[in-house]
Amino acid sequence: MHRDGPPHPAGTHGPATIAELADRLRLFAEERDWQQFHTPKNLAMALSGEVGELLAELQWLTPQESARVMVDPVAGGRVRAEMGDVMIYLVRLADVLGIDLVQAATDKLTDAARRYPVERVRGSAAKALDT
Amino acid sequence: MHRDGPPHPAGTHGPATIAELADRLRLFAEERDWQQFHTPKNLAMALSGEVGELLAELQWLTPQESARVMVDPVAGGRVRAEMGDVMIYLVRLADVLGIDLVQAATDKLTDAARRYPVERVRGSAAKALDT
Amino acid sequence: MHRDGPPHPAGTHGPATIAELADRLRLFAEERDWQQFHTPKNLAMALSGEVGELLAELQWLTPQESARVMVDPVAGGRVRAEMGDVMIYLVRLADVLGIDLVQAATDKLTDAARRYPVERVRGSAAKALDT
Amino acid sequence: MHRDGPPHPAGTHGPATIAELADRLRLFAEERDWQQFHTPKNLAMALSGEVGELLAELQWLTPQESARVMVDPVAGGRVRAEMGDVMIYLVRLADVLGIDLVQAATDKLTDAARRYPVERVRGSAAKALDT
Numbered sequence: 001m002h003r004d005g006p007p008h009p010a011g012t013h014g015p016a017t018i019a020e021l022a023d024r025l026r027l028f029a030e031e032r033d034w035q036q037f038h039t040p041k042n043l044a045m046a047l048s049g050e051v052g053e054l055l056a057e058l059q060w061l062t063p064q065e066s067a068r069v070m071v072d073p074v075a076g077g078r079v080r081a082e083m084g085d086v087m088i089y090l091v092r093l094a095d096v097l098g099i100d101l102v103q104a105a106t107d108k109l110t111d112a113a114r115r116y117p118v119e120r121v122r123g124s125a126a127k128a129l130d131t
Numbered sequence: 132m133h134r135d136g137p138p139h140p141a142g143t144h145g146p147a148t149i150a151e152l153a154d155r156l157r158l159f160a161e162e163r164d165w166q167q168f169h170t171p172k173n174l175a176m177a178l179s180g181e182v183g184e185l186l187a188e189l190q191w192l193t194p195q196e197s198a199r200v201m202v203d204p205v206a207g208g209r210v211r212a213e214m215g216d217v218m219i220y221l222v223r224l225a226d227v228l229g230i231d232l233v234q235a236a237t238d239k240l241t242d243a244a245r246r247y248p249v250e251r252v253r254g255s256a257a258k259a260l261d262t
Numbered sequence: 263m264h265r266d267g268p269p270h271p272a273g274t275h276g277p278a279t280i281a282e283l284a285d286r287l288r289l290f291a292e293e294r295d296w297q298q299f300h301t302p303k304n305l306a307m308a309l310s311g312e313v314g315e316l317l318a319e320l321q322w323l324t325p326q327e328s329a330r331v332m333v334d335p336v337a338g339g340r341v342r343a344e345m346g347d348v349m350i351y352l353v354r355l356a357d358v359l360g361i362d363l364v365q366a367a368t369d370k371l372t373d374a375a376r377r378y379p380v381e382r383v384r385g386s387a388a389k390a391l392d393t
Numbered sequence: 394m395h396r397d398g399p400p401h402p403a404g405t406h407g408p409a410t411i412a413e414l415a416d417r418l419r420l421f422a423e424e425r426d427w428q429q430f431h432t433p434k435n436l437a438m439a440l441s442g443e444v445g446e447l448l449a450e451l452q453w454l455t456p457q458e459s460a461r462v463m464v465d466p467v468a469g470g471r472v473r474a475e476m477g478d479v480m481i482y483l484v485r486l487a488d489v490l491g492i493d494l495v496q497a498a499t500d501k502l503t504d505a506a507r508r509y510p511v512e513r514v515r516g517s518a519a520k521a522l523d524t
Contacts, residue, residue: 045321052314059307084235104215176452183445190438346497366477
């Protein structure tokens with residue numbers, strides 16, 4: 001698996017952390033007087049719309065094709081763009097709601113580890129990271 | 132806006148960064164032999180399912196009620212839990228695809244700033260952070 | 263509320279019923295040898311993608327603006343097109359799975375009427391057609 | 394492919410057509426004074442939520458397993474229930490917007506037939522019923 005470069009130091013090329021991204025998104029909205037449109041309902045709908053666009057990039061692929069989608073520069077670029085859009089709205093929504101996304105995810109993961117102990121669920125088709 | 136506490140240092144309470152969360156999610160899947168289920172198609176569907184559950188928490192609220200949803204401990208807890216689930220699948224999917232989420236989001240934001248210069252779009256109802 | 267014309271008799275202008283639409287969709291797929299792509303997973307992802315596109319048409323509108331969206335020919339035309347796409351995939355998926363959509367909906371509605379008797383829930387903000 | 398019984402005549406077991414289902418859904422909402430919650434935005438969000446629940450029933454299945462999901466009474470029952478919920482919100486939303494779903498779908502299908510003539514696209518992995 002390849003990564004697309006090391007994280008950029010803050011303030012040079014762009015945000016390297018979620019908090020910096022959230023700040024840039026907030027500034028982007030404020031500069032354009034768009035906060036009025038950024039109610040949690042609207043942001044959740046926008047998030048849902050972008051996830052829909054992401055699924056559209058994968059919907060006709062077989063599971064194996066989907067696993068290789070990033071190899072093709074055109075298809076991979078489109079998937080990366082949609083993932084970027086999803087991240088934009090998720091981070092913006094979390095910022096408006098005052099939620100720490102990594103902490104919220106970690107708390108759910110801790111629950112899941114408790115509900116699905118390794119010995120009990122190993123290899124089971126019933127659940128896979130279900131929270 | 133309140134935040135739910137300072138980020139936790141790595142290795143003590145849990146991941147503080149996306150990369151650490153991605154590592155923990157990968158380990159969670161590997162321990163249970165669940166990677167077989169984590170094709171990009173499946174993870175995208177799971178992401179979509181969790182976004183649906185998030186929307187279900189907001190769907191009957193007015194925009195103003197949605198802006199205050201975190202004030203109620205029960206409703207707010209449910210929203211935070213769903214945001215955590217969405218984050219889990221987004222980070223896991225990005226890890227499987229080899230995509231840096233913050234960088235992908237930043238690149239889209241840079242595009243958006245170019246397409247929607249402040250002078251031209253300030254306050255306009257036509258678009259709001261549309262990417 | 264206005265409707266866009268009486269249902270068309272079968273075989274003249276196009277399908278008037280779900281069953282006829284399902285038949286036309288099946289033929290459309292078969293003629294192009296596309297059934298191989300129409301697994302329930304893929305069709306469910308396509309359905310999700312189209313619902314995302316529908317939400318994108320409404321996401322920045324206030325509730326009142328959304329109630330009037332069909333008045334504007336351009337915005338209304340886009341909403342109608344997305345509703346058509348959602349219907350296409352829902353009907354195609356139901357056909358592949360062998361599900362009668364109206365009957366399935368009716369059964370859920372009967373359940374909902376039992377769980378939410380009028381006297382108990384009238385006007386309540388807690389639920390609204392929740393199934 | 395099996396169907397789950399003949400359509401029921403109107404007024405005996407339940408609606409047999411979309412129009413009758415729409416009428417029953419409208420009455421259900423009116424009796425409970427819930428129309429206030431049925432703005433197009435809210436109904437679209439509810440639709441999205443139910444599609445998410447449908448995807449959750451299929452997300453961990455292989456394409457082949459998804460093609461057989463209706464064989465298992467428990468899994469099949471859950472899929473049918475979610476399809477019913479999706480249909481409920483799609484029909485209710487169409488009714489509130491004044492859109493004829495079958496006609497809207499038919500119009501999109503006619504477009505698609507024109508854009509994807511059989512000779513040109515037969516068997517192609519590029520598109521499959523894309524509208």
